[in-house]
Amino acid sequence: MGAIQDFANYAADSSHWWGNRGILHRSVEHMRLSVCAVVVAASVAIPAAMFFGHHKRGGLAAQSIVNIGRAIPSFALLAFLFPLSLQFGFGLGFWPTLVALVLLAIPPMFTNAYVGVRDVDPAIMEASRGMGMGEGQVLLRVETPIAMPLILTGVRIAAVQVVATATLGGLFGFNGLGSYIFEGFAQQDDGKLYTGAVGVAVLSFFTELAFSLVAPRATPWLRRDRRPDVAPLDVPPRKEVFS
Numbered sequence: 001m002g003a004i005q006d007f008a009n010y011a012a013d014s015s016h017w018w019g020n021r022g023i024l025h026r027s028v029e030h031m032r033l034s035v036c037a038v039v040v041a042a043s044v045a046i047p048a049a050m051f052f053g054h055h056k057r058g059g060l061a062a063q064s065i066v067n068i069g070r071a072i073p074s075f076a077l078l079a080f081l082f083p084l085s086l087q088f089g090f091g092l093g094f095w096p097t098l099v100a101l102v103l104l105a106i107p108p109m110f111t112n113a114y115v116g117v118r119d120v121d122p123a124i125m126e127a128s129r130g131m132g133m134g135e136g137q138v139l140l141r142v143e144t145p146i147a148m149p150l151i152l153t154g155v156r157i158a159a160v161q162v163v164a165t166a167t168l169g170g171l172f173g174f175n176g177l178g179s180y181i182f183e184g185f186a187q188q189d190d191g192k193l194y195t196g197a198v199g200v201a202v203l204s205f206f207t208e209l210a211f212s213l214v215a216p217r218a219t220p221w222l223r224r225d226r227r228p229d230v231a232p233l234d235v236p237p238r239k240e241v242f243s
Helices: 002-012 023-055 059-066 074-087 094-118 122-130 135-172 178-187 190-218
Strands: none
Touching: 002 190, 023 059, 023 094, 023 135, 023 178, 023 190, 059 094, 074 094, 074 135, 094 135, 122 135, 135 178, 135 190, 178 190
């Protein structure tokens, strides 16, 4: 109960909610960084993955290169990027953390989009071409809608990872929720530490929830008709009339 009490005492103090170091400001900064990282990663990964998936050439090589990002810990990337950011005048916190998060978010987005487009039934694609569609129309009007559930899943996975990993930015001067965790450790302030941890958990939960609500609306063609089955009426067969 001590942890819960420490968190409650810290969060109940209204002075901890306002100002540049308050809970609200740091939560907004945390989400701003996360949204920027997801948008940049999606704009890089998804078009490239759809291109490779459509042409079914070079995708495995590109996927192998992209997945190198999974093998490099985000903390190591931040430690590498931090002095470079200072050297080239990008400052503390936001920019090195953003680059590390973009590299973290690209692999799941690329993999899911590539697999989703690549695995579209060839018969559907041939039928589309037979109807006179060009390659761009096949990609955008046929393959993309079919692959959309997998694409959204990749974005969802990446977004939750980014929200959780953005916490590391607190070690490198980023004024997000991670700052509470590292400041709490340094100051032996359990209330501040738990506030940061709970804040990140809540943002991750709402990110997951948001995607669960958006996904069905983004793919309305996949909704099943939930109306109860109605037994057909007994209609007598029509009599054929020959003239």
